[in-house]
Amino acid sequence: MTTIGGRPDANWSSLVALRRDLHRHPELAHQEGVTAQLLVDVLKRHGADQVVTDIAGHGLAAVFHGVSSGSTLLVRCELDGLPIAERSGVEWASRNAGRAHACGHDGHMAMVTGLAMELERRRPERGSVVLLYQPAEEVGEGARRVLDDPAFESLRPDRVFALHNLPGFELGEVVLRAGPLASASRGLVATLDGKTSHAGEPELGQSPALALARAIAGLANGTFLFCLPGSSGACRTGWTGILQQQLDHRTRPCNFAQLIPRLLEK
Numbered sequence: 001m002t003t004i005g006g007r008p009d010a011n012w013s014s015l016v017a018l019r020r021d022l023h024r025h026p027e028l029a030h031q032e033g034v035t036a037q038l039l040v041d042v043l044k045r046h047g048a049d050q051v052v053t054d055i056a057g058h059g060l061a062a063v064f065h066g067v068s069s070g071s072t073l074l075v076r077c078e079l080d081g082l083p084i085a086e087r088s089g090v091e092w093a094s095r096n097a098g099r100a101h102a103c104g105h106d107g108h109m110a111m112v113t114g115l116a117m118e119l120e121r122r123r124p125e126r127g128s129v130v131l132l133y134q135p136a137e138e139v140g141e142g143a144r145r146v147l148d149d150p151a152f153e154s155l156r157p158d159r160v161f162a163l164h165n166l167p168g169f170e171l172g173e174v175v176l177r178a179g180p181l182a183s184a185s186r187g188l189v190a191t192l193d194g195k196t197s198h199a200g201e202p203e204l205g206q207s208p209a210l211a212l213a214r215a216i217a218g219l220a221n222g223t224f225l226f227c228l229p230g231s232s233g234a235c236r237t238g239w240t241g242i243l244q245q246q247l248d249h250r251t252r253p254c255n256f257a258q259l260i261p262r263l264l265e266k
Contacts, residue, residue: 011117018113019106021038022101024092024095026099027079027081039113048120052151056149056152057142059149063128063155064116068125070124074129075112077132077163080135080138080142083098115129115131116131130155130157132146164182192208192215
């Protein structure tokens with residue numbers, strides 16, 4: 001999208017360049033020092049009133065104050081990539097072996113930095129906006145460490161938007177929902193126990209092979225039945241059922257930079 005609020009966005013090309021630079025040089029959780037320094041330099045050039053660094057490791061926050069005092073709104077993105085080898089073949093593919101921005105965090109950082117550029121041009125009428133670049137999101141440790149870090153205490157906001165891309169919606173749409181929106185990743189280890197027998201008496205044994213085969217087929221086509229906590233006994237089949245029940249959200253086209261002033265007024 002090359003417009004903000006219907007006007008040409010002069011920062012578009014620089015944001016594309018920033019996103020591709022970030023994509024070329026992904027860093028893993030707790031190792032995001034180069035990424036953080038790049039963002040610090042950009043944010044200082046675009047008029048942040050304060051840039052707080054070394055939050056929970058390599059995290060950082062840029063603060064933009066409004067014309068008058070008021071509530072504080074925080075928009076959060078993430079710094080870290082994944083330990084995955086990229087094979088996309090694009091010109092801006094990862095140059096760090098075995099590492100990639102495969103979850104879109106490079107895009108998130110570019111989006112939030114774009115908001116910084118807009119805040120430089122148009123400050124809120126009142127209140128402050130904090131742009132938080134959280135470390136170690138992929139390993140599930142960064143958010144808690146940020147909250148526990150004394151450096152975050154002075155930044156504590158009244159409202160928080162934990163930004164993340166959400167495939168399946170039109171370009172330019174912002175999906176808002178109070179509380180959790182996207183699903184978390186939880187591991188599951190299933191152990192199937194059988195009973196051994198002599199090769200001459202196979203009928204006395206119990207092989208888990210058939211159960212394993214059915215489980216694999218069920219996971220592949222989503223025919224297993226899931227019941228969600230708090231669902232009052234309502235169960236659905238497969239991952240689609242979980243998403244339908246969990247993502248009861250409303251969507252509408254919205255420009256995030258235009259949304260900020262209205263939120264600070266509440």
